[in-house]
Structure formats: structure tokens, C-alpha cells
Amino acid sequence: MLDYAHVELTLAKRWYRRTALGKTVAGLGFAFTIFSLCAAVALGLIMLTGGIDNEALLPVAWIGAGLSACAILGFFVPWALTPYRQWDRTLNGIAVMVLVIATLALGAALVRRWEAASNAVLAVPFLLLAAFAVGVIVAHVRLRVTEKPPAVDVASLTPSDIEVLRKVRRRTLKILRSRNIVAYKDFHGYDDAPFDTMPGSARRDGGRA
CATH class of the missing domain: 1.20.1280 (Monooxygenase)
Structure with a gap:
């Protein structure tokens, strides 16, 4: 999710x-x-x-x-x-x-x-x-909202949805890499990882928790 x-x-x-x-x-x-x-x-x-x-x-x-x-x-x-x-x-x-x-x-x-x-x-x-x-x-x-948005089931995503999320994740990873939060050697590993690698992996795979 x-x-x-x-x-x-x-x-x-x-x-x-x-x-x-x-x-x-x-x-x-x-x-x-x-x-x-x-x-x-x-x-x-x-x-x-x-x-x-x-x-x-x-x-x-x-x-x-x-x-x-x-x-x-x-x-x-x-x-x-x-x-x-x-x-x-x-x-x-x-x-x-x-x-x-x-x-x-x-x-x-x-x-x-x-x-x-x-x-x-x-x-x-x-x-x-x-x-x-x-x-x-x-x-x-x-006007800020403290309620979290509804979680999205990875299985329900279309290929175009997955591509959009990959672009978002790549943009975020580039920012983190520029700030030395993500190492260069780890960048492609995070960028290429599937969103459903393991339960609860949304944060690691680029989703925000």
C-alpha cells in the first residue's frame, strides 16, 4: 500500500x-x-x-x-x-x-x-x-490537512499510474542524492525497485509515509 x-x-x-x-x-x-x-x-x-x-x-x-x-x-x-x-x-x-x-x-x-x-x-x-x-x-x-490520504493498493494501479509514480520517485531521489541523503551507489537500486517489493516498503520505494 x-x-x-x-x-x-x-x-x-x-x-x-x-x-x-x-x-x-x-x-x-x-x-x-x-x-x-x-x-x-x-x-x-x-x-x-x-x-x-x-x-x-x-x-x-x-x-x-x-x-x-x-x-x-x-x-x-x-x-x-x-x-x-x-x-x-x-x-x-x-x-x-x-x-x-x-x-x-x-x-x-x-x-x-x-x-x-x-x-x-x-x-x-x-x-x-x-x-x-x-x-x-x-x-x-x-487549511492544512492532518488526515492522511487513502492508501493506494499497488495491485490496483495501471501501467500509466506506475510510470507517474516512478517519475515522482526519481525526482525525489535526485533531490535526496543532491543533499547527500541518498548515496550515488544506492540511487539506481532505489530507483529500479518495484513498489511492491515487500509489505510496508512504500517509504523505501519512494512513497511518503
Whole structure:
């Protein structure tokens, strides 16, 4: 029995059901998320250094705050649509990072003397961004599911299901190998092992327990 195969198969089927256009849109969406994340970092630097203090200041602040929120949403929405949502270290880290950026930018907006806008007006987008980041962090905690997904019987899997799980296992093993958790000499042994080698072997064979 494989404990988390249900989640992996559900996500894989969702991806494979997409048309070529859908996959392209998903790829562009991820690229936009990364761009928004870079914009969030740039926004923090601009506010801390006072790099812009002219008529473009307020538009830059609002656009930067909006893109920063998009960066969080780009990770939060896929996680929220995942069945049996588990703790996502990446999502939590992004939300905390944006919260720190918003807090620093808010401090700069209130403390620094700006020629192009009043401190109170300039602080609004960063206050809203900080509140949004906190809301996502809270939602990430509240929406997590502690219940384990139903175990999948190996005998009930189709050849395509097995292939999907092998790809997931190979990706996980590569990550573990890069972190020196799995030795190079053991990689192929784990990667080639059947899922039903022995009862309770789901963890060893790449399933998560």
C-alpha cells in the first residue's frame, strides 16, 4: 500500500488533462510568479535606499505591492488546490519573505522624508501587503490537512499510474542524492525497485509515509 500515491496521481492527472494551451498558460503563470518575486525584492531595495522619489514613487509602490501579492498567490493557489494539503515550506517561506519586505518598506515609508508623497499615503500599499501576507500565513496553517490520504493498493494501479509514480520517485531521489541523503551507489537500486517489493516498503520505494 502506498500512502501518498493518491495525492501524486491526482496532481499528475490534473496536469495531463490540460491541453497544450493550458500547459503553456501554466508555464507562463509560473514565470510571472518568479518575476513578481523579483519585483518584491526590488521594491524593498527601492524603499530602503530611496532610489525613487518623484512622481513615479506612488505608482511604483502600488505596482510593486501588487506584484508582491501575486508572488504569494502564485504559490498559494496551487497549494490550496492540492488534495490533502501538507505543510509547504516554500509557500511559507515566500509569504514570510514578502511580509519582511512589506514591513521594511512600511518602516521606510513612515520614517524617511519623501518629497513625492506624504508618509501616510505612501504607507498604505505596504500596510495592505503586510496584512495580505499575514492572511496567507494564517490560511496556510488553518487549511492544512492532518488526515492522511487513502492508501493506494499497488495491485490496483495501471501501467500509466506506475510510470507517474516512478517519475515522482526519481525526482525525489535526485533531490535526496543532491543533499547527500541518498548515496550515488544506492540511487539506481532505489530507483529500479518495484513498489511492491515487500509489505510496508512504500517509504523505501519512494512513497511518503
